[in-house]
Amino acid sequence: xxxxxxxxxxxxxxxxxxxxxxxxxxxxxxxxxxxxxxxxxxxxxxxxxxxxxxxxxxxxxxxxxxxxxxxxxxxxxxxxxxxxxxxxxxxxxxxxxxxxxxxxxxxxxxxxxxxxxxxxxxxxxxxxxxxxxxxxxxxxxxxxxxxxxxxxxxxxxxxxxxxxxxxxxxxxxxxxxxxxxxxxxxxxxxxxxxxxxxxxxxxxxxxxxxxxxxxxxxxxxxxxxxxxxxxxxxxxxxxxxxxxxxxxxxxxxxxxxxxxxxxxxxxxxxxxxxxxxxxxxxxxxxxxxxxxxxxxxxxxxxxxxxxxxxxxxxxxxxxxxxxxxxxxxxxxxxxxxxxxxxxxxxxxxxxxxxxxxxxxxxxxxxxxxxxxxxxxxxxxxxxxxxxxxxx
Ligand SMILES: [Zn+2]
Ligand SMILES: [Zn+2]
Numbered sequence: 001x002x003x004x005x006x007x008x009x010x011x012x013x014x015x016x017x018x019x020x021x022x023x024x025x026x027x028x029x030x031x032x033x034x035x036x037x038x039x040x041x042x043x044x045x046x047x048x049x050x051x052x053x054x055x056x057x058x059x060x061x062x063x064x065x066x067x068x069x070x071x072x073x074x075x076x077x078x079x080x081x082x083x084x085x086x087x088x089x090x091x092x093x094x095x096x097x098x099x100x101x102x103x104x105x106x107x108x109x110x111x112x113x114x115x116x117x118x119x120x121x122x123x124x125x126x127x128x129x130x131x132x133x134x135x136x137x138x139x140x141x142x143x144x145x146x147x148x149x150x151x152x153x154x155x156x157x158x159x160x161x162x163x164x165x166x167x168x169x170x171x172x173x174x175x176x177x178x179x180x181x182x183x184x185x186x187x188x189x190x191x192x193x194x195x196x197x198x199x200x201x202x203x204x205x206x207x208x209x210x211x212x213x214x215x216x217x218x219x220x221x222x223x224x225x226x227x228x229x230x231x232x233x234x235x236x237x238x239x240x241x242x243x244x245x246x247x248x249x250x251x252x253x254x255x256x257x258x259x260x261x262x263x264x265x266x267x268x269x270x271x272x273x274x275x276x277x278x279x280x281x282x283x284x285x286x287x288x289x290x291x292x293x294x295x296x297x298x299x300x301x302x303x304x305x306x307x308x309x310x311x312x313x314x315x316x317x318x319x320x321x322x323x324x325x326x327x328x329x330x331x332x333x334x335x336x337x338x339x340x341x342x343x344x345x346x347x348x349x350x351x352x353x354x355x356x357x358x359x360x361x362x363x364x365x366x367x368x369x370x371x372x373x374x375x376x377x378x379x380x381x382x383x384x385x386x387x388x389x390x391x
Contacts, residue, residue: 078139142340178302183261191286226262317387
């Protein structure tokens with residue numbers, strides 16, 4: 001099985017690719033330069049390329065020895081709408097756009113694996129589809145790719161995902177047993193009362209008091225209603241009411257918006273139901289109206305056991321038993337890889353990139369940077385996974 005050492009001759013090239021992508025980050029569904037670079041690179045390795053799925057998506061198809069099985073390996077390509085603060089020589093040249101989640105690294109790693117696999121086709125039997133996905137960060141590029149026929153055009157037995165994880169030792173591959181990442185939904189509630197003079201509250205119905213009671217009651221969902229060993233998060237992210245220029249007015253409406261997370265579908269549904277019930281119940285108590293709305297965005301990402309086991313075997317082969325973990329606690333962030341797992345079997349693993357170079361250099365922070373030393377570990381794992389699945 002290919003090891004990181006086997007891939008090390010590609011490290012300078014992969015690093016160059018990664019830093020070039022880092023310098024030119026593009027937001028979801030706008031990854032035109034990135035997609036063109038990916039497509040041209042794949043063609044250069046002698047790989048068939050399909051472009052335009054979900055706009056900027058790219059799929060490379062690589063055939064090994066004759067074989068009936070096919071798998072997909074997925075990398076995301078998009079950046080975040082934030083301004084980089086690393087000061088690195090290859091920092092983003094686009095103010096307001098930054099690769100702060102390491103998708104530049106994911107793209108470079110999968111390209112490195114593609115190049116190695118294209119030169120070693122006799123080592124596997126069957127077909128590998130290399131899926132370069134747009135818009136993972138909040139715009140749901142995976143769903144759009146699936147709806148536009150990804151699996152109809154490129155049928156596979158399984159799909160796999162890999163994400164960098166700072167804090168996990170460099171080169172460690174950790175494969176969660178079940179839940180990997182949480183559902184990520186948005187909720188909104190508008191309380192409508194009767195506005196009145198701030199000195200004469202008895203002449204109206206105070207939506208701000210209802211909103212205050214609602215915020216407090218919300219936290220009982222996670223702490224009192226969900227099994228303490230389960231997971232739910234309900235957070236208020238935005239409150240809007242009144243006018244700072246009119247502190248002597250009790251506003252007629254209060255608008256609240258927030259996020260809800262869960263690791264299991266039944267918990268997610270409970271949270272959805274209860275946010276609405278609590279909003280309406282508190283509104284009734286305060287003699288006013290509540291209009292709750294719940295927007296389901298991403299389902300929980302939950303590994304399929306058989307594919308998770310394959311990932312563990314591949315990790316043991318490429319990274320060594322000491323660096324391959326068959327478990328990792330779930331994380332309450334979300335991933336649209338769940339859209340793929342809702343349609344076909346698959347699994348998702350974490351790639352350790354070691355301690356961040358900057359003390360604040362975690363995902364989605366302006367000081368984040370992908371650790372290039374991890375590129376050969378990720379690429380070797382991908383190659384090992386192909387040889388494991390398509391033996
Ligand atoms: Zn992210
Ligand atoms: Zn990410």
